Amino acid sequence: MKAAAFEYVRPVTLSEACAILRADEDARVIAGGQTLVPMMAMRLARPSRLVDVARLPELAGIADEGAAVSFGAATRQLDAEKSTLVKIKLPLLAAALPWVGHRPTRSRGTVGGSVANADPAAEIPLVLVTLAGEVEFATADGVETCAARDFFTGPMMTALPQDAVLTRVRFPVWSGRVGVGFHEVSTRRSDFAYVSACAQVRFENGVCAQLAVGVGGGVPVPTRLDAVAQALVGTAMSDADIDAALEAPVAALDIMTDHYASTDYRRRVARELAARALRDARDAAIGAAA
Amino acid sequence: MKVELTINGATHVADVEARTTLLDCLRDKLGLTGAHAGCEHGVCGACTILVDGEPARSCLMFAAQADGYEITTIEGLAPAPGELSVVQDAFCETHGMQCGYCTPAMILTAHSLLSRNPSPTREDIVEAISGNVCRCTGYGQIIEAVELAARRLAGSNAAEDAR
Known part of the structure; x- marks a missing residue:
């Protein structure tokens, strides 16, 4: 359980980091290292070089952009969890963060690292896809932006080029009477989710005016259920409305299986957790101040 | 490579490989064996130390990443030799x-x-x-x-x- 030998470099600028990654295709970016280091310890990853981006000034800080909140990719998950801005403007992310690993991994793990790693069971990518956020990355050629729905291409696979550094992750902010819900089932506290589901709802004049719901864990990539939103916007979101709206979209989900949980079980749990998340979000939105 | 670490308020310099974890550096280079090596891939928590006051897995950090932080190990908790916190x-x-x-x-x-x-x-x-x-x-x-x-x-x- 010891990593193979590699070279450690800590560039002081983003452009220097991009140049190193372009010159060595076996180099890997490290920030928090909470997934990469165990992969290296098990020799599932053997990078030639680790490019430590954790202290790059370009990757630091949580920014209030009005219609969105963006995170420098190296923002520690625990710092995001402690942020008042996140609690106020991104209640869904605030609800999801305590589910990310354990506090001792959140203290090192980064927001950008979780997104770049693209574990299908990861909570931050689920919230990012559900809220239709976006990802910013830099290569030696410049900075590019990618919508979350196009970024995650499969389990542990993303649209991020090999020589890119993920620089920012941006979550849209909703205003008005907003409520959220987040639920997850796993074997042990903070273990990988069999299924997770989250929802954010905005109410206006007693009916749902805006809705986003997504399912993660057990699906190859976090999946936003747009058909549910279409069915429920304009309704009062009764429990029966919610159940009816979830039926077909959950039945159509591409559910994965393993020796821990069957496809049927995960699908049942996905439907139930999505319903709970929607009910929680509805109740919170109705109770919220405008 | 040389790393300079601040552990329990004191500065320590160690000569490590890039792949040396902070855990192995503490135990093998600095004689601070209170951080225990269990699973060595971040699951068991036996190697937990404090980094700037927050718990962290010392097996999931390389020593080379650890400069500039206030690191606390179990050896740093007691108020004086022979006493307990x-x-x-x-x-x-x-x-x-x-x-x-x-x-x-x-x-x-x-x-x-x-x-x-x-x-x-x-x-x-x-x-x-x-x-x-x-x-x-x-x-x-x-x-x-x-x-x-x-x-x-x-x-x-x-x-x-x-x-």
Whole structure:
């Protein structure tokens, strides 16, 4: 359980980091290292070089952009969890963060690292896809932006080029009477989710005016259920409305299986957790101040 | 490569490989063997230390990444040689351990919890130590230890001491 030998470099600028990654295709970016280091310890990853981006000034800080909140990719998950801005403007992310690993991994793990790693069971990518956020990355050629729905291409696979550094992750902010819900089932506290589901709802004049719901864990990539939103916007979101709206979209989900949980079980749990998340979000939105 | 680390308030310099984890550096280079090597891939929590006051896995950091932080190990908790911190003492008193392998990490995790939350609920304690595996105790006495330490730190132990 010891990593193979590699070279450690800590560039002081983003452009220097991009140049190193372009010159060595076996180099890997490290920030928090909470997934990469165990992969290296098990020799599932053997990078030639680790490019430590954790202290790059370009990757630091949580920014209030009005219609969105963006995170420098190296923002520690625990710092995001402690942020008042996140609690106020991104209640869904605030609800999801305590589910990310354990506090001792959140203290090192980064927001950008979780997104770049693209574990299908990861909570931050689920919230990012559900809220239709976006990802910013830099290569030696410049900075590019990618919508979350196009970024995650499969389990542990993303649209991020090999020589890119993920620089920012941006979550849209909703205003008005907003409520959220987040639920997850796993074997042990903070273990990988069999299924997770989250929802954010905005109410206006007693009916749902805006809705986003997504399912993660057990699906190859976090999946936003747009058909549910279409069915429920304009309704009062009764429990029966919610159940009816979830039926077909959950039945159509591409559910994965393993020796821990069957496809049927995960699908049942996905439907139930999505319903709970929607009910929680509805109740919170109705109770919220405008 | 040379790394300069701040551990328990003192500066240490060690000559390590890039692949040397902070855990191995602490244990093998600096003789700080209170951080225990368990699973060495971030699952068991036996290697937990504090980085700027927050618990972190020393097996999931390379020593080369660790300069510039205030690192606290179990060796740094006691107020003086031969003494115990309040949390350490509470673990002794409630018998919050059997084999002791998870204990330094449990104590550091509890120390960090009580620093930010002086009066945790039982749920807060369970949540805080949920990343630390103990295969002996069933956790009951560990939770009692943290509760006792919290009461003592709050200064509400006068009646109990008088008994």
